[in-house]
Amino acid sequence: MKKKKIMSLVLCSLLAVLVPFTVFGQIENNNCYQCTIDLELTDFDNGEYWIQKITYENGATTTINPVDRFTFLMINNNFIPNVDIRNEKGYSLAPIRLISEELGGQVEWDKEKNAAFIQYKNNEIILNAGDENAVINGKTVVLPAAAQIVDDRMYVPLRAVAEAFSADINYNINGIMPFGNPLISIDTRIKKVTKEEAVKLAGAAMEQAYTTFLKNDRYVDGTDSSNKVLAEIRQKIDHIKYKDELAGYWILEGPYEILVDKSTGALFFKYGTNGTGGSASYMEGIYPVDVNDIDVFTRDYFAG
Template identity: 75%
Template sequence: MKNKFILLILCGLLVVFAPAKVFGEIKNNNCYNCTIDSNLTDFDNGKYWIQKITYKNGETTTINPVDKFSFIMKNNNFIPNVDIQNEYGYSLAPVRIIVEELGGQVEWDEQKNTASIEYKNNKIKMSTGDKNAVINDRVVVLPIAVQMIDDRMNAPLRALAEIFRADISYNIDIMPFGNPLISIDTRTKKVTKEEAVKLASDAMERAYKTFLKNNRYVDGSDTSNIVLNEIRQKIDDIEYKDELAGYWILKGPYEILVDKSTGDLLFKYGTNGNGGSGSYAEGICSVNVNDLDVFVAGYFAG
């Protein structure tokens, strides 16, 4: 009962992470929030707690600490619940879903078990059981053969991305429980690593000035001053940490994701899969430098 009560309190805290429009329009499905699923979790006798990821578009994914799940995003927008299979160290993805997400068209020849793909004046053919793909009459050898899985043609995801001239990255530090995040990006990159650090530093300065007006947490007490000094130091020390195909990842008051194409800023908040507490929450949210509670989560609450 105590854990369920904590979950009710958590609902109020999640307002901190409500998506906001900052540094231009942030649309589509680039944010998520992960919390304990109180309906599926047996708090008293369960071996582990079940987490529910809710994306910005309202779709959900259920995960646990045992079963691995591969997440995928295209141009920094999550594509929920794509069935990614791992074979011999390669990620296999449904061809039709990936091609259509990238803007291509697919026709399926059931008799020949062949997919004909059209994308930006390019014609591509793949056949199940074959490692050879034909691109504009040129043969390209795939690392493993195309396969039929649950009545869907699946192909190596990295090879698909490279065929479509898309950037692709693989990361295990963003999503809960170290689950892999595969990022595919087809956009023109306009923001350099150095520009990303400058954008984030300027934004955090503005956010900090806003937060100093929050009389609820900035109250002159020793506890408040210690936390403020910690936030201040992390703002001063913002630096590059890693990157995805479409984001620069910076180390700051939270992990800061800077869109390589638009310069939009997002926070990665919470700990990676540490769901042992009823107040657990993590996710990605857009940065609102005018939010009085911008630095509450993880420092003063949650």
């Protein structure tokens, strides 16, 4: 009991230092997803492959398969579902209005000039369809690909826009999305959590979660098989380390992949098999770490 109180105090102290407040983008609280086999669209008898359905925290869904690549987008650590991201000369293009407004900017469209005028904080950006030149705060900047109109929407290179907004941008492939699909992460928030602090924060949280899980009589039953799995979890907790990063997350190796929000210090687990589940019960996804959940380490270790 004393150990639990000490670990709780350590975790709370870290949170108090690292997480003074939370900042969200225009879409809020949409940083988790669950991917399952789409039972309606999958032809289990004659289909060449199974079809997966991703369900986001806000209820939106995306259908994917192992053949067609799908690029996911995250802004300020919130998933922006079903954005049409195009590839031009090896660069990712996305609708400028959607990106600007998700980042908190304002867009005006001049139909006669085929030009977009973007205001973001103290920045002004002018983009003309078919032109590789953008005007950013009065200075001409050459884009890697020209802005283009598709279905009455202007598409522009994502990296150029992100950098104009002083945002961090990261392109991650074979990372946290099913089938190794790419994830573009854009983040404008102030980073308060360093890589080293993320490891400490995750370590304290995993200690408290492990203490909670030891109360789970269903799986912690003293058998050799149970003790073997517990030893594996314990070993991974003792050796939490940095693995990779997104614009808004530190990605750590632990009992699962652990995502630590660089701005808020919030922790998430990435679980599952990267789209390669071999049964209709397959699931993978991202969900928040709950150190008080008695089943916190059940998934993938003792069940499913």
